[in-house]
Amino acid sequence: MTGARRIGAGRALVIWLPMLWLILFFLLPFAIVAHVSLSEATIAMPPYRPALVWPEGGWLPEYRGTLDNYRFLLEDPLYLGAYLGSIRMAGIATALCLLVAYPMAYLIARSAPATRIVLLMLVVLPFWTSSLLRIYALIGVLSPNGFLNSALGWLGLIDPDRPIQFLQTDFAVYLGITFTYLPLMVLPLYATLEKLDPSLLEASADLGASAFGTFWQVTLPLSLPGVLAGCLLVFIPAVGEFVIPALLGGPDQLMIGRVLWTEFFNNRDWPVASAVAIAMLAFLVVPFMILRNSPALRGEG
Amino acid sequence: MGNFLRTAAVMALLAGPVAAQDRVLNVYNWSDYIAEDTIAKFEARFGVKVNYDVYDSNEVLEAKMLAGNSGYDVVVPTSDFLRRQIAAGVYMELDKSKLPNLKNMDPQLMANAAAYDPGNRHAVIYMWGTTGIGYNVAKVRERLGEDAPTNSWALVFDPAVAAKLADCGITFLDAPTEMLPAAMNYLGLDPRSTAREDFEKGAELLMKVRPHVRYFHSSQYISDLANGDVCVSVGWSGDVFQAQARAEEAGNGVEIAYVIPDEGALQWFDMMAIPKDAPHPDLAHEFINFIMEPEITAYITNYVWYANANAASWPLVDPEILNNPGIFPTEKAKARLWAAAVYDARTDRIVNRLWTQVKTGQ
Structure with a gap:
């Protein structure tokens, strides 16, 4: 009797702790942002007229919200352009990450267990430095008088007085995102590749497949769950990335993070900024829902 | 849900500002905008601890002010932003009896700044440029x-x-x-x-x-x-x-x-003001009054190379700065400023x- 109750309490704790976490750090902030997105901007503290108003002594709030902020997003092509721009940039950066990370993960998974730990450490190590510091270090490398241009000048490849403009270009942004998010791609890839049964590769070779054929027909399909997980881990934060394009990119990259910043800080229009954030979430949730049902992500490939 | 939101809000309020009886002053100012030893001098004279934070855009300051409960005692918005924030009800009226050094300020420049803050009721010029x-x-x-x-x-x-x-x-x-x-x-x-x-x-x-x-x-x-x-x-x-x-x-x-x-x-004028919800308003007045001392403000100008509006401090300002038309513009140039x-x-x-x-x- 007592034993059964203790198991019941333990189970409730296990279930409710993550639930509580989600309510506190996802649902509650989401509800606040959604509420602000339905409100009207005004000059006050805070600078909006709430959509939900509690009447004196009443229990049920009165709804005085508006969908104008969402309508506004549809009227101005700026917002759609920024969403598409962000998705394009995040997509390219994710592909670059995958190209760099796959061979790395493969090498780590195939090396001796002792070396493996060292190599994994080397992948994770940059995470120990603040990402902002790493981006500033990249600025030092890429700036007109920076290491890269000095090195190229010293090698005689460029005229030192006419350095190549690396900073404030798309190249710098892709480099920055790939550099920052690489571990997020390497680790899930490594996890699936490491579990790969070597006897399958031997069987493939015995049956006459070339090295490339084995990779293409056996290794790659079996590592798809890792590829998908890595791509999602990189793609989703990259879409909303603000710091890297702001520090390394040029002014002509229209990104949703930047647009959100402008709405919030320059226009001090918190409701429209919130609507931009909610719309971005919707943009990201839809592809995720599609992928969620794919067998590869569930590891049934 | 409504109650839950309210409870969360109350908890956030309690966690926000530092208790009022601490001898602490929280200052939020522009980056690279004060002399090396100004804060140390204030701390030594009043026996307090100053938390000095910086920003590099009015927008960042404004977002914090409009959200409320920033915990800051003295902030330095630029004139046109100041005016909107006053309209939103961000700042308290200054108690001028606690600011005897106001007599040092240049009447003409303060009158210019009054275009944004009628009667100079909420703010004092820190520097201008x-x-x-x-x-x-x-x-x-x-x-x-x-x-x-x-x-x-x-x-x-x-x-x-x-x-x-x-x-x-x-x-x-x-x-x-x-x-x-x-x-x-x-x-x-x-x-x-x-x-x-x-x-x-x-x-x-x-x-x-x-x-x-x-x-x-x-x-x-x-x-x-x-x-x-x-x-x-x-x-x-x-x-x-x-x-x-x-x-x-x-x-x-x-x-x-x-x-x-x-x-x-x-x-433009960068203006010192005190948020309504400042945890240490008395000390904030002391700080503003301290900045208006001729030696203190002259030293800041000599350090950051921005003009101040403190007429009593000008004899103490480095002649190289005082005679630099880029910092203290000539009468002819002044006429073309907007x-x-x-x-x-x-x-x-x-x-x-x-x-x-x-x-x-x-």
């Missing part, structure tokens, strides 16, 4: 020759001139309310106009030169000018002088000059939308 052009003397001469238009906004707003400087680096402030009026002024329009078509004409001019602009940023140019990474920056007077000083210290042969163009420039117009929400949106267009080029 202009938005002009900083440039690398040697590199500009190398590209444009001896007759370079270094006394004119043409240096950055004439597409033909800007094209010649592009590879060496032109930067603009990421401040639409300063850049658009400057462009309008160059076109012969009223820089204080709030008419949509005037903003559009200004934006059109900026669109023509934007292919030659390397970036839009409000503090990055200080070090880039000093290192010789960029050639011409639209910038704030004292920041350009800091770039000049850093280049001198580094001894890298880079010579930076600041000019208030002949067409005129924006004059003060920022205050925009309503609709105008803000127009200005920022045009600015996004200018920055992205689409």
